[in-house]
Amino acid sequence: MSVEPKLVRFKQNVLSKYQIYNSVFMTLPFDTVTKTGALLPLFHETCKKGFAHEEDPTTIVDTFFKKYQARRNKQSQINLLFRFIQYIERQVVLFDAIEDAAFPIINNMEGLGTLRNLKESATAENRLEDLKAYLEEFKVRIVLTAHPTQFYPGSVLGIITDLTEAIKDNNLSEINNLFAQLGKTPFFKRQKPTPYREAKSLIWYLENVFYTSFGEIYNYIQQNIYDDGKKHNEIINIGFWPGGDRDGNPFVKPKTTIKVAKKLKKAILKKYYQDLKALRRKLTFRDVEERIIKLETILYNYSINLNTKKTISSKELIKELLSIRNHIVKEHQSLYISEIHNLINRIHLFGYHFATLDIRQDSRIHDNVFSTVINHLIEKESDSFPKNYNDLSEDEQINILSKAKHEAIDIDAFEDEMVRNTLRTIEAIEDIQATNGERGANRYIISNNQTALNVMQLFAMLKIVAFKERLTVDVVPLFETITDLENAPAVMEQLYSNPAYRAHLESRGNKQTIMLGFSDGTKDGGYLMANWGIFKAKELLTEMSRKYDVTAIFFDGRGGPPARGGGKTHQFYSSLGPTIEDKEVQLTIQGQTISSNFGTLDSSQYNLEQLISSGIDNRISGGRNKLSDADRAVMTDLAETSYKTYKDFKSHPMFIPYLERMSTLKFYAKTNIGSRPTKRGSSDKLVFSDLRAIPFVGSWSQLKQNVPGFFGVGTALKKYEDAGEFDKVEALYKNSKFFKTLLENSMMSLTKSFFDLTKYMSKDEEFGDFWNIIYDEYTTTKRLLLKLTGYTELMENEPTGKASIEVRESIVLPLLTIQQYALKKIQELEKAGVSNDDEEKKIYEKIVTRSLFGNINASRNSA
Template sequence: MSTQPKLIRFNQNVVSKYQIYNSIFMTLPFDSISKTVVLLPLFYETCKKGFENGENPTTIVETFFKKYQGRRNHQSQINLLFRFIQYIERQVVLFDAVEDAAFPIVHNMEGIGTLRSLKENAEADHKKQLLQQYLEAFKVRIVLTAHPTQFYPGTVLGIITDLAEAIKHDNLSEINSLLAQLGKTPFFKDKKPTPYDEAVNLTWYLKNVFYHSFGSIYDYVQQNIFDDAEIDNSIINIGFWPGGDRDGNPFVTPQITLDVAKKLKESIIKNYIKDVKYLRRRLTFRGIRERIITLNHQLHNTLLNRDEDNQITLLEFRNELKTIRQILISQHQSLYVDKLTMLINRTTLFGYHFASLDIRQDSRVHDEMFSALVNELQANKSDIFPDNYFDLPLKEQLKLLSGIKGTVDGIEFKDELAINITETIKAMKSIQEQNGEIACNRYIISNNQTTLNVLQLFAMLKIVAFGDDLTADVVPLFETVTDLQASANVMEDLYTDKNYRAHLEQRGNKQTIMLGFSDGTKDGGYLMANWAIFKAKEALTQLSRNYGIDVIFFDGRGGPPARGGGKTHQFYASLGPTIEDKEIQLTIQGQTISSNFGTLESSQYNMEQLISSGISNRLNDKNQAMSSDNKKVMDHLAELSYKAYVNFKNHPKFLPYLERMSTLKYYAKTNIGSRPSKRGKSTKLIFEDLRAIPFVGSWSQLKQNVPGFFGVGTALKYYEDKNEFEKVRSLYNDSKFFKTLVENSMMSLSKSFFDLTKYMADDDEFGEFWKIIYAEYETSKRLLLKLTNSEELMENEPVGKASIDVRESIVLPLLTIQQYALKKIQELEKAEVRNEKDIAVYEKIVMRSLFGNINASRNSA
């Protein structure tokens, strides 16, 4: 029987099933739900027709009230809006679960980009040995962050998982019960989560998804590509930011870092105990059963940290498993040896750390911490730094920092900043001793601008805890367009410094460099941010190769295209030979965790796509470097786009518009993340202090998605006006990199819906500003369609488009309610007498619908 097209599979297994289960959801006997169920479809139709007729959200909501709720009082109408919000949130969860259940049916789990496809193609081309060589050196690291682009409580995550499983097996009674549970389970938190809460929330994915899916990938590679031989490379691993990422988060303390590391170790040992218990039931043979029972006891003692003599180190645990495997092979006909090998493989992947905890802090904070540390050392008559250190020329300071000697041991610090940095570095060392070096061996400096930023941290790591045996990497993070352009100079300073170079030799001549897409986009717009990173990577690759250093790029990519996300594996497959690609490292956050890695199937499929994107280029050698003519066009497009974006950003109404017309200020009030929504302490809104997530998220809530397209239309129009559009078309046809950028920008455009905010065109203060955004949207859309010879956006991705369309239709009433509430707040704030009580109610509506939209936007731009 032939397989049906992907879109038909999606419509049958996702859209149709969602409609069936949604109708079941609507019949559940909740208090007051019956009215909501009857009225919500009517409200959706009122919204849909209202926008088609050019009406604004206020008119749409008031028309609905007049027609269907005319006899209800104001309070009753407000209550109904809250019930709509609660109901729509749950519809989104239901759609998530249906989509998750259908994932292996909609996607070809053995098709292009999977490991099976990679192996079969390599065998057909007689390149299996070459594939093995690449896999022995290649790594993919996904780094889970707590950035609040989605925050389902753990209870809701559990329901989504169970619901997907029940839907997969069409278990109607179970589905009924779970939908009822969903209806009664709270979605929002009464108080902000702590960084530790965020870490616990994400360990859910580690324990329930990654442990199994990553294990399966590794098992497949070992069995089918290496023919059961042991691989001297973990290939895939996980990084972890909650509890380690201090950048702009004053709530992350050294103690929280230690607590999170402890939680990670406990979580992985619990998973090992489950597997050992399974083996205990199966390996009931003489000479083995006793060993398994002993292992079980030792793991329990290690977990509970009791009876030190009867605990077990990771090395002892692995060696014992390998000994048992040998006995099984030699004495018991290899019975259940595959199950034992699977456990050994998991110890290779996850050790006693489960995920590597990264430490991150802003360079400006480090500078203050470093000054505090030096001042206290000088006050204590330490000879580590001379009294005139801060008066020395920069060159002398750098020389002193790189060749630093001495220790801060025995000095009792009093300054809070000095205490914080010393305790944080000591925590790193302590975690390495408890959980293994890989458990916490990277310190990332965000907003890295200079060589001094790197060497200050390098020196502090040495004198506080590590001495000359520095078992940690210093990772500069270049974010703004200016910093990206200066990055090669900074790294050359470091590569030519004999002491830093000696450190790199100790670390295997590897240097990790992080590049930030989110802040780059915020700073320079979509095209310039992506192109500036591409050029920085090229320059850093060339430089590193010249100095014999293996550079590893770690990409801070968000979920949506506006923050460097979009089709991630296509992005990595498009980079070409001028950019080092021995490892792929990227951040995964918020809705990207749940949508791309939330289930066993989706995480396995998307991880395999990432591995394949990095390996297949090298196997096939098909991805050519960009030609010099195409580079000139790309340079020019980026420059034109940058000018357009910077002019827009400098518009006097830019910040007031975000502050007063968007949901920006409400991000800080939704209890979805532990981190403040801006960096500085100023009460006034300052662009530099704005975090990328609320910045991009606010445009997303307005359905304007500015960071994903602004400037693209202006740049393309220049070539159209000059009758040189063929140059851009040639770039699009020849460059996979540019093609990926175009497709991701089209995704941002397809999620924009300007009818929602068209009313702003008539606003006395912001009307002209809104028209600037809309004009750029129209130009970008028209010219991207022209460039790609498409009739509509995302024409080549019908399933992605269909998924977005269903989600957009589910949340249309939510967005309408949000805009209605924002408009009401504006009116109430302009009134002669402020009604604080009513303002508070409408603010609550904005926040609740904001929360709903965040969770709804698995693929929001």
């Protein structure tokens, strides 16, 4: 059977279907404004032609109304623009659902990078035992974060799921009903969600996707690769940040953490109960049925009320299921044995915790909290802390902290709420471990970690407050800025040299998890330097850890788009080479990355398998990925040139004013998509260091300029072209899979740029020169990337991804035009001196905010 090329499959199963269903969709009247569906294609065409003729968004909108809707009054025009936004948002949903439905047709579910392919290759090469040994120690952990990069409320996610199924079945009447439902379901939130609501919306993925896909993968490994009936390494697990991530989120309280942990436990118990209910219909044999019914009843009651008297531990549950299995093997010809194995495997994977709740807080907050606690203990004349503690050197303080032990502290005696909450959170970790098992909450991440003292403060605090006997929590430093990454090896050596900390690591299997953050790294150092800085830090941390017989586990803060460390994730991991520890792959996923890469059973299973095989690929081909000294020198020079270019750009006097007045930055706070504030500081003035990475990267994306994903790359490449040494960069590109992956991800940022949208800014008296700096860097980067790769167009090697981006960008073109039109109106009104309470200004601000939704959701294929 011949299989059509991937792009042909995409055109047949996505593009053609979208055109058909979109024409049906456009006939639906969602509200009282008539003809919206008929007028939108005309407006879309006006935008396309207008930008082709170098018209600005204001002219395009005005032309459309003059030409097609001359009789509408001002209010009616505004109403129509809002209706266009409403339709376009839903066109994005339709395209999402069609892409999801076509996923298993477009992607080869048994091809390269899948487990079946891995097994077949290993068998053919006589390396099945090597594969088994590798899988016995390798792990993939994906960590769901509540970072707000997707605007779909839960109700819309449900519709996308149902629409995907209906499209798979070509069920036109059901599709019509779902279109109508979609039209009447609000896309925006009137209030910010609470952290608990954020957690609930992500638990939806655990229950509806991961429980099945993780289970299927683990079952396949257990039954087809090992096939010995024994328990093996669980390989895949889930981390969870909503309800535990306090960094910059004052709304996450200790009660929230406990509440989320209870919800996770109830959710997994409910899934086990449902599986037992299904088993009960099959295991209708003597001496088996009543045992299954008993388990089913216990888990049903337990999932409803965690305080019910009759409970069962996860160990007891597995023991009873194994006993039932053995009885069936002996007495009932092994009937339905694989179904029992599947459930046992899932309990092994998910325990009673479902996902591991990570706690995270900023080192600066810890420092304040810790000083308060120490001073309190000094006043109480604690044996552990001398009166002159605060005057001691950092080394002396670390020495004292390493000997800290449990102290009786009255948490309520502290006046500062942050102190009380931090200490109660430590107590909460111990409580969760008691109810959900140790895997329920056993990691505490220190963001903005700068010194060994930051780690030892938390290490001591955990013992002082809660952990009397044994510390069953991993302390995870997060190094974010370029400077922190450079200092990281020295910080870790200081910790490894400390006998108390070293003993703690031995009790934790001689493993140290180290988190490295992309988002703030890119914001701080630009695209090339952030990635190269992390690569070098990983190499040095690997070398340092191995010197002390510690296995470094790297946890990557990989966001959605390349500008936040995203891009083609499995390619990135398979490119790292032998100088970087690769026993585990751990990464954060968030927002549209969750729904695009893991939102359906097919995509979730496929992308998880790709991640598992990327680690294996790196192990097998590691030697090939090693950089030569000459290539390293070029890579370092490119990163440093790019860093300087980006730093100069960032310090341009127009940088902050441009973001503040010409972009959508200040509108992010009004979208109510995440529970945490959009900036860290409380100052009214915009300060760069206070900016969160997501609104920062998002604002460049809304402008269709994507600066953090490429700025500095072009200048760095041009330096080699000007010196007549471009062949050195070509050699690096040919030799280094890491460099190649970086540039391919940067190409994605360039592909999603559209400078015609903001070309009008080039003539602006105040910002014209600044806009031209960005545009020049874009054209230089694009020209030199094409020269380096030999492509005639961007993303030429990935035509399907390129085609998907083109359709999505085309769908939102009218939305971007409307947004720019409204931004320009706001600027004009502000120049005219109108107040913030001006009704007209408020309407245009609402248009900008509403346009954010569809634009962000449409850039879903960013990971």
